[in-house]
Amino acid sequence: MDLSNSKKGTAAVWAGEGDLNTKGAATSPIVNSVAFSYHDLDEWHEVSLGKSDGFIYSRNTNPTVAVLEEKIRVLESAEAATSFATGMAAISNVLFTFLTAGKRVVSLKDTYGGTSKLFLDFLPKYNVEVTLCDTTDHDAIEIEVAKGCDLLYLETPTNPTLKVVDIKRLAAAAKKVGAVVVVDNTFATPINQNPLELGADLVIHSATKFLCGHSDAMGGLIAGKKELVQKVFHFREINGASLQADPAYMIARGMKTLELRIERQNSSALKIAHYLQAHPKVKAVYYPGLASHPGHQIAKEQMRGFGGIMSFALEGGYDNVKKFLTTLKLVHLAASLGSVSTLAGPPRTTSHVELTEEQRMMLGIPESLIRYSVGIENVDDLIQDLEQALATL
Numbered sequence: 001m002d003l004s005n006s007k008k009g010t011a012a013v014w015a016g017e018g019d020l021n022t023k024g025a026a027t028s029p030i031v032n033s034v035a036f037s038y039h040d041l042d043e044w045h046e047v048s049l050g051k052s053d054g055f056i057y058s059r060n061t062n063p064t065v066a067v068l069e070e071k072i073r074v075l076e077s078a079e080a081a082t083s084f085a086t087g088m089a090a091i092s093n094v095l096f097t098f099l100t101a102g103k104r105v106v107s108l109k110d111t112y113g114g115t116s117k118l119f120l121d122f123l124p125k126y127n128v129e130v131t132l133c134d135t136t137d138h139d140a141i142e143i144e145v146a147k148g149c150d151l152l153y154l155e156t157p158t159n160p161t162l163k164v165v166d167i168k169r170l171a172a173a174a175k176k177v178g179a180v181v182v183v184d185n186t187f188a189t190p191i192n193q194n195p196l197e198l199g200a201d202l203v204i205h206s207a208t209k210f211l212c213g214h215s216d217a218m219g220g221l222i223a224g225k226k227e228l229v230q231k232v233f234h235f236r237e238i239n240g241a242s243l244q245a246d247p248a249y250m251i252a253r254g255m256k257t258l259e260l261r262i263e264r265q266n267s268s269a270l271k272i273a274h275y276l277q278a279h280p281k282v283k284a285v286y287y288p289g290l291a292s293h294p295g296h297q298i299a300k301e302q303m304r305g306f307g308g309i310m311s312f313a314l315e316g317g318y319d320n321v322k323k324f325l326t327t328l329k330l331v332h333l334a335a336s337l338g339s340v341s342t343l344a345g346p347p348r349t350t351s352h353v354e355l356t357e358e359q360r361m362m363l364g365i366p367e368s369l370i371r372y373s374v375g376i377e378n379v380d381d382l383i384q385d386l387e388q389a390l391a392t393l
């Protein structure tokens with residue numbers, strides 16, 4: 001089906017569907033077959049060589065997984081897409097495909113906790129030079145990029161303080177030195193932001209979060225230039241971090257309601273951010289939709305909505321965080337984000353658990369910070385819940 005003129009909500013429902021329907025089934029089936037059989041040995045050979053379309057073995061490609069890959073390809077307006085067992089598998093496959101000994105990567109201090117770990121502990125062991133810049137210091141990032149680098153790795157908005165980086169500006173700087181530009185678009189989703197349209201070469205998603213949307217399946221996706229996606233795909237075929245048909249089906253199912261959920265979460269989060277900002281027991285609110293947020297102007301230019309995640313710091317210390325969080329009712333105190341239900345937790349037990357207290361301080365993560373991922377509940381109920389918990393402090 002040609003969806004080139006369709007809006008995102010339409011593409012999310014229809015992209016990739018149709019080819020697999022057997023006996024008129026209105027939903028693409030879950031194909032849990034490991035291998036695919038052929039009567040014609042010549043045809044088998046052609047497919048094996050990639051000379052004609054088809055499936056051979058599910059570590060490489062699988063029909064259900066292909067449905068999901070097509071959805072992200074269309075939603076990110078990309079030439080190609082491929083998938084992984086988790087978001088971290090997507091990130092490490094991308095980094096290890098392009099960064100071999102002697103290469104240099106420039107990135108941000110505020111990347112996702114697991115990504116930071118790759119930059120700080122793993123890549124240096126393979127003689128990759130890693131430079132992590134202050135996330136919002138665009139001049140400093142441009143200077144580091146201009147020194148020469150092979151890959152520029154960005155994430156925006158960041159976890160957990162929702163810092164915003166200017167993709168267009170930094171991608172342009174990276175182009176001058178021939179670096180591959182990669183953006184983790186997990187927080188924004190393709191509904192709110194399309195990094196490829198801003199100059200990125202590859203976009204990465206932890207599909208575990210908003211794309212799946214129900215906290216019940218894990219996966220990772222990348223989309224972008226065909227030549228680059230192919231390189232990462234060939235590495236993933238061999239290292240084996242492949243996505244299975246069952247979670248692929250669940251993520252594709254979740255994606256059909258992505259636009260509905262994101263629109264709701266955008267509007268609820270903005271309301272909640274304003275509510276918290278005006279509350280005397282709240283010291284600071286970090287949400288790019290607030291005019292007071294330092295990244296608000298850039299966010300307005302590169303995003304269509306500000307997303308469902310915010311963080312806020314309470315007055316007082318960690319004792320207040322404990323009391324507040326355990327008094328909330330409409331929330332799962334859990335890691336992860338981007339689900340239909342509201343999720344909250346302090347970074348020291350969620351996104352940045354891998355880091356030491358010192359490393360968290362270095363990143364400017366206050367001790368009393370709470371990450372709050374707004375679900376699709378009614379926003380009045382969520383505000384009432386926050387109100388009763390704040391009243392106990």
Ligand SMILES: *Cc1c(COP(=O)(O)O)cnc(C)c1O
Pocket residue numbers: 086087088089112114155159184186187206207208209218219220
């Ligand atoms: C969760 C997350 C990841 C890692 O994804 P997994 O599916 O948990 O491996 C990467 N980047 C961001 C921004 C995330 O929130």
